[in-house]
Amino acid sequence: MTPKIMIILGSGSDIAIAEKAMDILDKLEIPYSLKIASAHRTPNLVREIVKQGTDAGIEVFIGIAGLAAHLPGTIAAYTPRPVIGVPVDVKSAGMDALDSIIQMPYPSPIATVGIDRGDNAAILAAQFIGIHNDEIHQRVINLRKEYARKVIDSNESIVQAID
Amino acid sequence: MTPKIMIILGSGSDIAIAEKAMDILDKLEIPYSLKIASAHRTPNLVREIVKQGTDAGIEVFIGIAGLAAHLPGTIAAYTPRPVIGVPVDVKSAGMDALDSIIQMPYPSPIATVGIDRGDNAAILAAQFIGIHNDEIHQRVINLRKEYARKVIDSNESIVQAID
Amino acid sequence: MTPKIMIILGSGSDIAIAEKAMDILDKLEIPYSLKIASAHRTPNLVREIVKQGTDAGIEVFIGIAGLAAHLPGTIAAYTPRPVIGVPVDVKSAGMDALDSIIQMPYPSPIATVGIDRGDNAAILAAQFIGIHNDEIHQRVINLRKEYARKVIDSNESIVQAID
Amino acid sequence: MTPKIMIILGSGSDIAIAEKAMDILDKLEIPYSLKIASAHRTPNLVREIVKQGTDAGIEVFIGIAGLAAHLPGTIAAYTPRPVIGVPVDVKSAGMDALDSIIQMPYPSPIATVGIDRGDNAAILAAQFIGIHNDEIHQRVINLRKEYARKVIDSNESIVQAID
Amino acid sequence: MTPKIMIILGSGSDIAIAEKAMDILDKLEIPYSLKIASAHRTPNLVREIVKQGTDAGIEVFIGIAGLAAHLPGTIAAYTPRPVIGVPVDVKSAGMDALDSIIQMPYPSPIATVGIDRGDNAAILAAQFIGIHNDEIHQRVINLRKEYARKVIDSNESIVQAID
Amino acid sequence: MTPKIMIILGSGSDIAIAEKAMDILDKLEIPYSLKIASAHRTPNLVREIVKQGTDAGIEVFIGIAGLAAHLPGTIAAYTPRPVIGVPVDVKSAGMDALDSIIQMPYPSPIATVGIDRGDNAAILAAQFIGIHNDEIHQRVINLRKEYARKVIDSNESIVQAID
Amino acid sequence: MTPKIMIILGSGSDIAIAEKAMDILDKLEIPYSLKIASAHRTPNLVREIVKQGTDAGIEVFIGIAGLAAHLPGTIAAYTPRPVIGVPVDVKSAGMDALDSIIQMPYPSPIATVGIDRGDNAAILAAQFIGIHNDEIHQRVINLRKEYARKVIDSNESIVQAID
């Protein structure tokens, strides 16, 4: 199945954050590819991967990076497709990466999610695709219901435990 | 034409940020609607607007708010559609609003853009819709080219001015 | 005995902070109820719990949440009763939750206490109720005396230890 | 009429923040008194004012201060009544005052509101008193409705203006 | 020997920071006393201790506290003697305590040292006393030389180790 | 009259902060000298001024600087006398200067006062000298009384204005 | 004369910061070129300019940018020559740009200077070139002396003004 989402890691050391995204995408049955490419060490590789991905029909890119996290912005420079950025907490509680990703100037937005939130990046990507894909849209709705159900169950157990 | 994007302002005082978004959407010829609804003063109005919007086919919501900026999160609680959040600089250089929007827990992402960046919110919304709408996709590409052209022109005039 | 205070947790994972509040309320013999309800996953549950609680005579709500901590604000949207907010340190040393709770716009205040301070939330709730309940007011005075006594005792032992 | 609320200013230069509180209290028809007393220059005056106020039946204290804002904490040291703290933005965007007020240790909570939010301090005080005073409780409900109405009206005018 | 310096701890839990100060004062052979007194739980005890200390000839006070660290400011309110403040890192990397101590308004300065720097507080106190006490002044000079010597020795060993 | 205090400015552009100190020292009738010397541009001048000042009987140094504010630390490197540091708000709301002055390692303390607080630096210097100079000690007490009196007067006028 | 330094601006709106650099380079008589190229809008232009510059013998690059300031990092990705980064204060007091420039991962350093410090970037560039160019090295020494002289003169006038 052709991947709709491409996850790009700035460094192999951030793989745990990517796995949070991949777990959700597996659960939502959305095909994706995973790449490692550094905006600073291998700028040509980023450009090539992103251009090929765009041509091959990738609908959403997810860039995961810490420190001076330029990867999502570099991806956005080479594709008109929406790019989701995940700031990783390597130093400074992740504030350096957050600043480097979210404060993009016009007209180069990154859809930024919370620090280390690979999971939310995956949901967001599914929501974008779900705009025109009813099946995926329905899976997002189901996943949301499942988690709402967990809260409701926790609430019921707590109430019982105390009463 | 049925709006594809709904912009919701937490307060009428943030209208300037909404206008930055509306200018871009006008330019991209994407129909939108504009609402004012406060997550704290009028939670039922937010719920109603968002549910009706979702049922009426809104594809992307943009929530614009300052301070303890709960509006984008409240929108996300009532729709499975993607929500873009724009933190507004009212106090604390906008860091309070940024924290309140971006640090959403799983599975409730907000696609957050930079502080006061109504313009980037509009581009991002267009990118989401452009995934399956080739016309809008092409307009985004054209707008990006136009702005790239401006940089190239500035560079050329500067070089001439100095030489 | 009808509870006067309702503690609502945004997530079961913040239970340790709720326990700090419950320990003090037990000590002050003030009846309370405990709920788990997420502002983002289960907004309807929050609304329902808060409205029922308000109708049932809850006098003070305590909302405990981390990250983009919207729960206390959401509670305040559905009740005219005072709401105490406890920011939880999940990320960013709790500054994200603090910003999300304290910077509420007019006219939707949250009585915010320090990061992770479930204990102080309980004292504060007791003080509110103590305005018209002399017995609880007296218990707060006694508890304050007890802790003042501990400081005085520490001071005396230290002085003896050094002399 | 005996005041139920005492507003204490750490410095005459913060009067504008106190006026925001007084305007709301006037609107809610809740009697209050206003004092100026510095925790650092006149600690005895603070103690005396707070003790006399407590004995005279003050139900809620509001302390307004900037910089190393010790006033609300000093008030709390001398009364078992609830104390609301309003951090004032004098330097550091008010973060110094916020830190100095909210991070109170156990068992000395301050019900802290947002930076410069004299208005929210007044609402909060009214909510505390409203726990046992149905008339004031009703006025808070009415004020909330009035502001909800303003949002609804803004929304309607905006929608009309655009359509 | 009559103590010249009084160290006051806001809480017994900060004893490690006081010990850093006491070790240096022992080394400099400057007599001191140690007290525990909370600005919030036992304001009268602070006042009493400080007034008695001032009358008994204490020349410098050292206040050690974390969180909303009002203790040094409260000491300063009751004595015209210089007060040294040591912010303790309990939460927020000690920034809350630092803000609460250093940002004192005019005319109530606190001689603030770095976060957790009980050792530097002791040196500073010795320097104040050394202004008119040649023996203590000379001991400060010697201690500075000793530490300068340690750096010079480290430098020499490192150079040898590498060569 | 021989100066007891030396004020050193890192840059002539910070003269306004020095004037706040000089006004208070004039009022307290304490002789001082004023110098301009940059830790970075003229390190030898700083060393020379500080060594000569120390030899000439300067009892307290006040270093005033913004940005990477090394001046107070450089002064402390060349004198065993106490050094007061005043961080100046040039950029970053003065946090860069505050960090650069207060976080001095052992055994090189700077008695740091609040951002831009030349006035408090002067009071603090007077307190140090007042340890052994009863006349100056008495002037500090009088100045404190004067400012306490101003607060008491403000309080009385406010109370009258409202009644 | 062949330029040794290339200044690249991310946006024409930051020209004032570039002018601070150009004024110093003019004074030091070091030839430079000025370009405008955006890392996000025109990544290919950046690559092309940097590669051509490197081939043409540019010895130092200066990248000037605000917000999510990726320009210096992008320059560094395409040249082995040293890159100086100047963070510009557009939002967040320039902290976003500072984080985006300085926190570069290994092995892609940026020689970062203070916020808005185009002037220091020019000095630093001159120092790099001065390593092997004695004439420029001497000019840097002269410029340092000139500024040291200004401080010494200010000090002398101040001393005279007060005496």
Next chain:
Amino acid sequence: MTPKIMIILGSGSDIAIAEKAMDILDKLEIPYSLKIASAHRTPNLVREIVKQGTDAGIEVFIGIAGLAAHLPGTIAAYTPRPVIGVPVDVKSAGMDALDSIIQMPYPSPIATVGIDRGDNAAILAAQFIGIHNDEIHQRVINLRKEYARKVIDSNESIVQAID
């Protein structure tokens, strides 16, 4: 071989950061010397070392320090050669050291690298020297290629692992 680079540590406790620099310099076969000298404890030693180093032909200085990190600025005060500063994370996540190093006033720049980045300091120093030393310039290019290769290899293994 005469060292071209001098690494100066403010304290022996920061040796791990120096080792990161030395490892890279060894790899690049650039001779260096290592010194320990504190700007506060041993200002004369710093001056002497830096002046001797400058006279002996040191081309680049690297200053490594934490807290109120004045060492790089002090080095810069005594040499016209470029100085690289490495802020060390001792307290405050290294922000105090970063502020103390990067915010240097004109005309005293420090080429600042990221927090704890001894490795990047070494690369940067090699780049400066590489301006006029083709052999070292080539080694930098090779080292960059080696690290680019590692990213490319990681990417290939990841792709294989998933496929």
